[in-house]
Amino acid sequence: MDQTTDRIARTIATEIAASPRQVAAATALLDEGATVPFIARYRKEVTGGLDDSQLRTLNERLDYLREMEARRATILDTIRGQGKLTDDLARKIAQADSKATLEDIYLPFKPKRRTKAMIARENGLEPLLRAIMDDRDAKPETLAERYLGKNFETVKAALDGARDILTEELAENADLLGRLREFMQAEALVLARVQTGKEAEGAKFSDYFDHSEKWADIPAHRALAILRASKEGILTVSIEPEPETGAERATGIVARAIGIPGDGPGDVWLRTAAGWTWRVKLSLTMFLDLLADLRRRAHDEAIRVFSRNLKDLLLAAPAGAKPTLGLDPGIRTGVKAAVVDATGKVLDTATLYPFPPKRDLRGSEERLLHLIRTHGVELIAIGNGTASRETEKFVGNTLKMLPSGPKPTRVVVSEAGASVYSASELASKEFPDLDVSLRGAVSIARRLQDPLAELVKIAPESIGVGQYQHDVDQRQLGRALEAVVEDAVNAVGVDLNTASAPLLAHVAGLGPRLAEAIVAHRDSLGAFPSRKALLKVPGVGPKAFEQSAGFLRIRDSKEPLDASSVHPEAYDVARRIVKACGRDIRQIMGQEQILKSLRPEDFVDASFGLPTVQDIISELQKPGRDPRPSFKTASFAEGIETMADLKPGMSLEGTVTNVAAFGAFVDVGVHQDGLVHVSQLADRFVKDPHEVVKAGDVVRVRVTEVDVARKRIGLTMRKQGAAQGGGGKPKSLRDPKPGQQANNARRGKDAKPGERGQGALGSALLDAMKNV
Template sequence: MSQAICHLIAQELNVRPEQVTAAVTLIDDGNTVPFIARYRKEVTGGLDDTQLRNLESRLGYLRDMDDRRQVILKAINEQGKLTPELQADILAADSKTRLEDLYLPYKQKRRTKGQIAIEAGLEPLADSLWTDPSLTPETAANGYVDADKGFADSKAVLDGARAILMERFAEDAALLEKVRRHLQQQAELTSRLIDGKEEEGAKFKDYFTYSEVLKNVPSHRALALFRGRNEGILQLSLNADPNQEEGVRGSYCEVMIADHYGVTLGSQPADVWRKQVISWAWRIKILMHLETELMGSLREKAEDGAMQVFADNLKDLLMAAPAGPRVTLALDPGLRTGCKVAVVDATGKLLDTATIYPHTARARVAEAEATVLALINKHNVDLIAIGNGTASRETDSFVAALLKDNNLKVQTVMVSEAGASVYSASELAANEFPNLDVSLRGAVSIGRRLQDPLAELVKIDPKSIGVGQYQHDVSQSMLAKRLDAVVEDCVNAVGVDVNTASAALLTRVAGLNTTIAQNIVNYRDENGRFEARTTLKKVARLGPKAFEQCAGFLRIMGGKNPLDGSAVHPESYAVVKNIAAANNKALDAIIGNTDFLRGLKAADYTDAQFGLPTVTDIISELDKPGRDPRPEFKTATFAEGVNEVKDLIPGMVLEGVITNVTNFGAFVDVGVHQDGLIHISALSDKFVSDPREVVKAGDVVKVKVMEVDLQRNRIGMSMRLNDEPGQEKPARKPQDNRSAAPRNPSRNHNTRNAAPQGNAAMGGAFAAAFANAKKK
């Protein structure tokens, strides 16, 4: 890696260049980000997984740019036009945009009007008219008339001379950079309705007449605008002079072009023609080029923002508190088709299934009660998981009545069904339950995700979990890469029990792939449980490098070596033995011995191989070996009698669960089959720039109902419990609320996100924020 790249990344991450160099060397040697972040802190100076992910992404961009730089240098050199000054500029270029600007004049392209004019010998005329305004254009052009070359009169000649200059200006990298900087700071993005599209584009109403400074357009609003354009509803353009008074002709950018070339326009013979050259160069060449570029940059930035929202929400969902190893009865609610029931043991193994019809005739209800009661007693059920789809509250009421009538102390929890149907129909589910009905597989998934959300959700394509914002409007390959990284980091942060984990979960462990993960499961099936981490070396295709990467993240509970159940890497076991020996204690006597461990000084046990960060981590891990970093399990209690939107009354205070967080607010499930929107302005009494500062997916919160729109099935909520329905809220910038909400993640896993509308005031319509956010 070049030192220039190293220093640039270090500057961007605000770390030392040697940290970047070390991290890149480790990445290039095939080490995974989770492994580097956890077990190579001395080498990288303590770079965490987020810094390493950013480093890895930026490294790829800069290396691609370096490759492109070499291609450009070679191409220009082969043309014999690579001057020392141009070479220096290309080597100093700090972005792909700057590189392409410099390459533009030398890029092979189809013959243009300017090139044809140059071939006809009109370049001297263009230069003389541009530099000598005292010349009369028509008179000067007469000397260049040549019908055989396609320039039969002075008008055609002057058009050709103008084309030469226009193309020259449009390929001037220095000029483009000046104008680009101006537009980035001052230009406005404008949107107008395409004639005749009012009814068809009603969901884009807030953008029928819209403008906002380009640099201030947030990601969700930008993607809404681009969607409106793609659907043929909106016309987008760039206004380079938003502050210009009406009636003023021309653009400030034309002044910039004249200033760039030191041209002063007056009343000399060639000045009218020169002004026309500048105006046409701006409007026809430069503006069109930069508008396309800046729109593309805005979309790229917006997509990145949307993907980050999805990634953050996914991380919160995956790291949600597990209920733990408890026998669970899961119900996938339904009306006409009945409720699917599955019972799984403490390890997630399927024990029993059934289908009940508690929402039909009374006879069927009694039958359903008997079935569920028998399953609870037969398997000593400790938890009941109810999917939050259609008929979920009815099913919840049915279970509550059953438990009360039979005096049973079994905890009932409403569980998100997000992606359950995707898993049910997947090849993975078919291999796991080849003889089980697809609908019953969904019930199994609901039960398991209550026990351990991470272990179950890794079986589902992250994009199908549906906690994103405009997820269908972004690059699907980039989104998949970003989400896969989140899943990998979460799985390795928690650790995996190698004796119970599915192949899908093992695949996400650092250093493992689908083949090795399946080989681990096969070895376990053939030889019984793993008793030591070293046994993993016997698994087919799990070589030394893979073992190094994965061993610290795989747990063997109750094995021969107690350290195998911890996050201490096998390469560091010697450190623990030294600590035990130095204090005349047995290994078992120091693990979990808080008083002893907290009295140790990590510096006393460092050496050339294991530095202070590693020893500190080891002592911390010994204190609570194999500890789970996820929060304590807790659930929301939905209000009795509040089962549908029509049951809500403004002013009610309810408990609910945050299901999704977007740039403009958060969605909360209060148990009525339709998530309510807590607008960003109603999350806190203090100003909130990012909703994630206040809430994250899975949080249990108390909210006040502010607005109920039965006709459109929309609910406005507030976490400011002193707010009163209908009262005026602090004004926010109007554009901050032209938002679009995603579909409710717990209901529709693979449908488009919401249409782009919304309203600043909590008492307003929240039009787009709720559009398509309906329950299944």
């Protein structure tokens, strides 16, 4: 391992709590083209058991550190080429642990445009600066008189030139920049002020019109709100030391870099120059540095929250392979209906008009009953957008007309992204003869059957669980969300003979091109009889097969292990384990007690270590198990259909639709999601709402406040009468803490054209709801 590789391995090892050897092993696998899911699941012996979270961080940091090492080499070569590389400088460059530190060191050697300091040097003023610094008892004005001539007619002009040289030297002093950065990171305040005349236009940002908060402590959602307001021209934002003594302390740091021990005339001049340098140059440098850090920090947190919410949605409980009727509610345009069979194949479609202006209630009831009876519908998925509760009520009344016996279960389903999918090229290919409006009903039905299989067809940004998602680095966001989707798909596994191309595209080692080829091969030649048959697909070579095979399932293969997560490369080990039980493999699969009696150590060999053997035995105990939870849905209260029906004190069941740093949004069936503030999530202190809830959870809440005019609903999950230990008194929606906006936390301005809100997460809630 060379010095650079070793440095990277040691750095990452510290960050992910692993050893450099583990990092080096995982890096080698990644460089060979292995995917994170494959390494995490099937190369535990090689990496020492690094999990997918550690591997994702490793992969991300590997890119950053390799870029930094390339930059380090470039800087060394450049300075060496200038003939200015000393042993001490080379050592500092080698010890730099961030790109920012590297650039600080490189500043004095970086080619730059003509500056005032360059002009002053050309005019012979550098000796004046050295004279002032060497003789602090001499008056700088007296020393400057020697430099008067055609270029400098006054003492002030000469001293200003000397000051320009000093300012540039200080601005390129890496040690000083590092100390100032540490000081500002610890002490600086983020200050926001409304621009004159922008009060009405920026009313939704009113909490920040006169806002001050410590830079180190400001949470991501408030930082993003302030940054957006600044971008929109509503606020002026600055990052400064605290007003009492901050500027003086910063000047003192600059002065110490010069070395000002006394109060001689030279010291006084240098101290004044240090203050000027801070005010004019270095404070701006620090502002730009800390602003960039603040933006990066806020983006990272927003992406982390988005990723976690997306993972929860993707891994939500599937209702299962049952004939399902999907309903996309609408008033004027009608309720779009689509029936799909247990595999998601479209069987029938219709448009119902139970509401005004057409109000064909009898005809709609007859058509709905016909669809249910004809296709043996077991589930009815109702989109949660406009007219959702009206449609649910209509369906409930219609189901009463069925004879006694089992009736379809009706479930309200998030329709976020359904309209985006309906108009997409993918939907056009999948349903070329189906009207756009009916495609949404199909998507709603399928996402009840299997949320993961359907949601992978929709761009994650359109699913509506992010905060300020269009403000963050889109490339970074895209990479993070793709990683979440990949991990979710491979954690669950994919049926090779029923999966769509979009779902297969996220299987480790495949991608869109091979996924299309697999579906085309399946459509042409029929179902795959075994995993090995995948190798007959054009383009699927040994590497792609190695990476993907363990995550693909074939339910009716002659090889029972094809339906499990046991990788084909380990089939021999699995058979040895089965043989030890003295039974046929089909008889032993699922027999937990027998398999638990085995000693995994007895089956370890040169190729497969203990972790793999333990995984195989665990899989044989519950072959093909789905890691997702069992299906459960919220039951909305009868008669509670609009905000006007809500009253404080009501106890309701609802579904968590989004989780943010300040709390959780819950759909209680009134077309407007309510907010359970973080202080109201539990009868204890809660630092992170994700400790208590996740997107998709069914929860019991109590209404604390309703503001119909401003479309705000306050909810609590605390027990009645519980002590307020979760963050002080209950947060009133009319009395938010200063400086806390939640606009666009769910949809609002982040919504794509044509996208409807979830539940009732309209822009009014998002522009008005206050974060804490």
